[in-house]
Amino acid sequence: SYVLTQxxxxxxxxxxxxxxxxxxxxxxxxxxxxxxxxxxxxxVLVVYDDSDRxxxxxxxxxxxxxxxxxxxxxxxxxxxxxxxxxxQVWDSFSDHQYVFGTGTKVTVL
Amino acid sequence: QVQLVESGGxxxxxxxxLRLSCAASGFTFxxxxxxxxxxxxxxxxxWVSVVTFDESNKKYADSVKGRFTISRDNSKNVLYLQMxxxxxxxxxxxxxxxxxxxxTDYWGQGTLVTVSS
Numbered sequence: 001s002y003v004l005t006q007x008x009x010x011x012x013x014x015x016x017x018x019x020x021x022x023x024x025x026x027x028x029x030x031x032x033x034x035x036x037x038x039x040x041x042x043x044v045l046v047v048y049d050d051s052d053r054x055x056x057x058x059x060x061x062x063x064x065x066x067x068x069x070x071x072x073x074x075x076x077x078x079x080x081x082x083x084x085x086x087x088q089v090w091d092s093f094s095d096h097q098y099v100f101g102t103g104t105k106v107t108v109l
Numbered sequence: 110q111v112q113l114v115e116s117g118g119x120x121x122x123x124x125x126x127l128r129l130s131c132a133a134s135g136f137t138f139x140x141x142x143x144x145x146x147x148x149x150x151x152x153x154x155x156w157v158s159v160v161t162f163d164e165s166n167k168k169y170a171d172s173v174k175g176r177f178t179i180s181r182d183n184s185k186n187v188l189y190l191q192m193x194x195x196x197x198x199x200x201x202x203x204x205x206x207x208x209x210x211x212x213t214d215y216w217g218q219g220t221l222v223t224v225s226s
Binding site: 049 | 156159212213
């Protein structure tokens with residue numbers, strides 16, 4: 001089955017930029033989606049189709065995808081961005097299964 | 110606004126069954142595929158199952174295939190997950206989520222299932 005690998009943690013100072021990677025074999029050929037999950041809450045979609053933002057998501061959240069790595073970038077990080085972040089793809093080759101990444105904890109210093 | 114409310118969770122013994130429900134409102138339920146996703150305590154998200162809008166197609170994660178059954182009642186706007194032969198590894202918060210293309214755009218708050226002897 002398809003595997004998505006994320007760094008367990010990323011630390012960033014307020015006002016700086018956080019970059020969260022999601023590695024997968026030829027992931028650039030797939031559409032990647034990103035979710036934010038704060039403690040005790042349900043996940044929230046923050047980026048879909050590699051780089052699009054749902055309504056209500058700040059422009060500070062952006063995404064890119066190429067080769068074997070997709071990246072979620074959070075600019076001008078603030079305390080409210082501290083959360084777990086998960087990437088997700090639809091793997092059409094493994095009986096159409098949805099795959100989540102391992103998750104990254106973003107800590108605002 | 111879109112609302113998804115899960116129910117049916119609880120504490121059960123290994124080997125038993127449980128049925129989860131997800132009541133949907135604020136959108137035309139019968140036109141959307143729906144997912145179940147779970148999260149074990151302190152762990153990441155794990156996709157469980159998806160059903161098309163008309164139940165014509167259902168998919169399952171390998172970890173639950175043959176034990177879990179997804180279904181829906183479009184007349185009642187409810188999504189179900191019938192779980193059988195439960196094991197300790199099935200302990201998790203179970204979320205229902207609305208499908209949008211190949212991602213999920215709205216999630217419920219989840220219901221906790223604890224499998225323990």
